[in-house]
Amino acid sequence: MTATSTDIRTYGHHIGGRSVAGSGEPIDRHGPADGRLVARFADGTADDVAAAVAQARDTFDSGVWSALPGAERSRVLLALAAAIADHRETLALTDAEEVGKPLPLARADVDGAIAHLEYAAALAHEIRGDAYTDLGPDYVGLVLREPVGVAGLITPWNFPSLSLGEKLSYALAAGCSVVLKPSELTSGSALEIAGLAGEAGVPAGVLNVVTGYGATAGQALVESPGVDFVSFTGSTATGQRIAAAAATTVKRVALELGGKGANVVFADADLDDAVDGALFASFFNTGECCVAGSRLLVEEEIADEFVERLVARTERIRLGGPADEGADLGALIHEQHAERVLDLIASGSAEGARLLSGGERLGGEHAAGIFVAPAVFDGVRPEMRLFREEVFGPVMAVTRFGSVEEAIALANDTVYGLGNSVWTKDIDKALRMTRALRSGTVWVNTTIDGPPQMPFGGVKGSGYGRENGRAGLEEYTELKSCVIRSGKRDPSFG
Ligand code: NAD
Numbered sequence: 001m002t003a004t005s006t007d008i009r010t011y012g013h014h015i016g017g018r019s020v021a022g023s024g025e026p027i028d029r030h031g032p033a034d035g036r037l038v039a040r041f042a043d044g045t046a047d048d049v050a051a052a053v054a055q056a057r058d059t060f061d062s063g064v065w066s067a068l069p070g071a072e073r074s075r076v077l078l079a080l081a082a083a084i085a086d087h088r089e090t091l092a093l094t095d096a097e098e099v100g101k102p103l104p105l106a107r108a109d110v111d112g113a114i115a116h117l118e119y120a121a122a123l124a125h126e127i128r129g130d131a132y133t134d135l136g137p138d139y140v141g142l143v144l145r146e147p148v149g150v151a152g153l154i155t156p157w158n159f160p161s162l163s164l165g166e167k168l169s170y171a172l173a174a175g176c177s178v179v180l181k182p183s184e185l186t187s188g189s190a191l192e193i194a195g196l197a198g199e200a201g202v203p204a205g206v207l208n209v210v211t212g213y214g215a216t217a218g219q220a221l222v223e224s225p226g227v228d229f230v231s232f233t234g235s236t237a238t239g240q241r242i243a244a245a246a247a248t249t250v251k252r253v254a255l256e257l258g259g260k261g262a263n264v265v266f267a268d269a270d271l272d273d274a275v276d277g278a279l280f281a282s283f284f285n286t287g288e289c290c291v292a293g294s295r296l297l298v299e300e301e302i303a304d305e306f307v308e309r310l311v312a313r314t315e316r317i318r319l320g321g322p323a324d325e326g327a328d329l330g331a332l333i334h335e336q337h338a339e340r341v342l343d344l345i346a347s348g349s350a351e352g353a354r355l356l357s358g359g360e361r362l363g364g365e366h367a368a369g370i371f372v373a374p375a376v377f378d379g380v381r382p383e384m385r386l387f388r389e390e391v392f393g394p395v396m397a398v399t400r401f402g403s404v405e406e407a408i409a410l411a412n413d414t415v416y417g418l419g420n421s422v423w424t425k426d427i428d429k430a431l432r433m434t435r436a437l438r439s440g441t442v443w444v445n446t447t448i449d450g451p452p453q454m455p456f457g458g459v460k461g462s463g464y465g466r467e468n469g470r471a472g473l474e475e476y477t478e479l480k481s482c483v484i485r486s487g488k489r490d491p492s493f494g
Contacts, residue, residue: 015209020042032333032370033100042212043217049181050226055177055204057150065175068175073175089107094192100369138487150228151229236257258290261292261419265297265299281294283396311357314376351383379398387413417461418463
């Protein structure tokens with residue numbers, strides 16, 4: 001396989017098991033690592049969404065997937081996981097070129113999608129409700145767990161295959177039919193996976209993909225009366241709009257939104273591990289990561305040495321595009337986003353933080369792409385924009401603390417609550433921090449880590465609902481109570 005493709009991949013929507021050409025002008029996607037036109041997506045309209053929802057509704061109501069025994073759905077999900085594994089390189093290249101990330105990172109995303117499908121396949125055997133068997137001699141209560149119906153899935157651009165895996169695997173395992181609206185920037189892998197799903201045995205019309213912009217295709221999906229549930233991953237501002245739009249049809253939503261995680265390093269930590277972890281927390285996926293630990297909180301007594309080591313390591317980080325297998329970081333997703341990242345970097349210096357490394361747009365061999373050198377700021381205070389706003393770029397903001405209480409207060413001083421990390425060898429401190437930090441996940445002596453079994457989601461401005469794990473599957477279900485009497489009701493009425 002070649003490290004980069006030279007073809008322009010052209011896609012239609014995927015509706016009713018086949019590719020459907022879009023109407024109107026296509027959406028051109030230029031790879032942010034080199035500016036080359038890599039893909040063309042259809043610009044979905046409200047009519048395209050309606051056609052996809054009709055297919056999903058028909059298949060759901062017919063029971064062709066929703067009424068299959070879980071064991072049969074499980075077999076199909078395993079076949080889909082195997083098909084994705086067979087096409088790993090192609091899918092990774094699609095994601096790498098559209099996102100502008102090095103291929104090894106994109107391969108890991110595809111592997112993540114496979115892992116979610118395999119785990120969800122196991123869960124499909126285990127869908128169960130509850131039974132109350134001690135209500136009386138002729139009286140039982142059954143709690144049935146049923147698929148929620150048609151699920152609308154809306155995904156962002158930073159981990160295209162992985163985000164898809166975190167939603168689709170559990171939706172299909174639960175027995176839902178799906179209409180997926182991937183990011184308009186990175187829709188290729190979703191369409192390729194939809195094709196593979198058909199070959200793996202997912203019946204036509206159960207998985208539909210409509211590409212296009214959020215304000216049109218996305219909004220139409222959220223407002224559709226034929227959609228029972230929307231699972232959204234993206235920015236907090238969009239999540240607010242989606243929750244409001246879903247309210248008009250009293251639709252349940254799950255919102256996986258932005259973050260501003262703290263990575264808290266105590267003086268008693270293993271400092272080699274903590275340095276690695278701090279770099280990973282801030283710069284993994286070029287910082288375009290909702291669970292980035294972009295606020296590095298370091299205990300005062302080790303801060304000087306710790307920051308010195310961070311800067312030395314940051315200066316060795318290599319940036320590169322899909323073909324650069326040895327690169328650590330890739331390009332930023334688009335020019336407008338880069339401008340925002342550079343504006344936040346400028347705000348750091350203007351507000352009095354000290355820029356110790358990076359922070360500039362790269363020219364030279366990187367001039368054709370959108371590359372920003374990873375930045376380390378020291379002396380960041382809680383009132384600064386760098387402490388408060390999600391950067392979604394390669395920027396580490398260092399703040400020093402003097403006590404556990406201060407670390408907790410600083411970490412929780414954010415509107416977000418997605419993931420925080422703690423580095424310490426003291427188990428009491430680790431447990432105290434875990435309980436005190438207000439976020440959906442707390443990592444101890446690791447960061448941005450976890451198998452499909454672990455539920456994932458946020459609190460506060462980071463959203464609500466959980467993906468992954470058993471809880472992730474249950475999001476795609478409803479409970480139905482069934483009360484059964486075999487004798488006469490007492491007292492009888494009238
Ligand atoms: P975004 O909110 O702009 O877009 C996300 C998706 O929503 C895209 O598919 C987009 O087309 C669609 N969309 C936009 N407006 C819409 C509308 N009005 N109705 C329906 N759909 C609409 O976010 P983004 O720029 O793609 O992603 C970056 C953001 O996503 C960051 O804030 C990041 O923190 C967040 N994110 C969160 C998680 C998580 O799991 N919590 C994971 C990845 C990214």
